[in-house]
Amino acid sequence: MVINERLRVVLAEDSVVLRDGMVELLGARGCEVVATAGTGSELLAAVAEHRPSVAVVDVRMPPTHTDEGIRAAVEIRASAPGVGILVFSQHVEASWATRLLADGASGVGYLLKERVARTAEFVDALRRVAAGGTALDPEVVAQLTSSGRRSRLDALTPREREVVELMAQGHSNRSIAALLVVSERAVEKHVAAVFGKFDLPATEADNRRVKAVLTYLAEGGG
Template sequence: MIAEDSVLLRIGLVKVVEMAGFEVAAEAGDGQELLAAVEEHRPDLAVVDVRMPPGFTDEGVRAALEIRQKWPSTAVLMLSQYVEERYAADLLATNTSGVGYLLKQRVADVEEFIEALRRVAAGGTALDPQVVAQLLVRRASDPLERLTARERDVLALMAEGRSNAGIAAQLVVSESAVAKHINNILAKLDLPKADADHRRVLAVLRFLGVGARACRVPVLRGVM
């Protein structure tokens, strides 16, 4: 499902995802069309523009939140022209599974964009690096200060939705080193003893500044 008011960009998105093997069930130009199409087709994934008619403010985000509430099996990847990290936090506050938030410029890197689509469709997360960078600045005075620079790098990549292997490749270190950093992060953030995957999600939520409501969502396994 593709929801984008710019006809040219919508056509481009359709071509890109179809070339990657996705089937586009429907297209929409505004939030109401999007909701009607999702109700009819129940897609596995919806790619949604943040700002759509009629107000071009947060219509796409509000539609995405409604989708996550009514049809939680539909994953949502938001696309935005600008970094507005609060929208990513809003989505994660309702459900941490199958959520993405990327800048539209990322579409130009087709391989990375398709990787993000597949990750979100599989139940993982994909956050734009610029969103993560802004969160690092905004969250400067909190328990995250306990983390070393390398541990903050690892947590930032976790927030982008990367796996241990992906983090290791990005930082040019071994997967065992990444696992050690993650264990240190979980300990320093004083997260409750629980399933390892659940604690990993909690660490990312702490990083994003998402409230306790999100910490009660179902546990993600092997997707972040």
């Protein structure tokens, strides 16, 4: 399991002070930062050379400080799908985030710097993404789902909407049960109802959870 391994990380952050601090913090938490990058092109080169478990990417990087980082992240998703991507930024770039999630929500995270209160919380998200999970800040989810078709979402009950939104944030059934103060069995029933309303039958390679999150993000929620 990735959880028990020393994560290999490429860190893309143009602020030298923040970058050096993150390298130190991640190293203290059992991660190995194999390379750092200050530009989108440096990030692409570092990922191609080192093939890390996960890349931590800021959105706005030189030379234009607009969307170079997340553009590079989208390119990495296409060229190296086994590399997890955790966008860690002050900004939500909804259009590029949607493209980042276009081929699946597994192995993708998007956290806002000012909303991460503890290092342990960040490293937990990093490990989850590296293991193929999802870690989306609620504010990111809100912006991604601010518009869109409502047909299948209208069929959800308020509780089912809460459950699928927490799924989009990367929470397990056990975690959702704790947050909503209900039994894990109740959460399982809500998840099954979401699958049914989203027309997601069981398959041999059951990835319905990811498909349910993608449906939620694509059609609008929150």
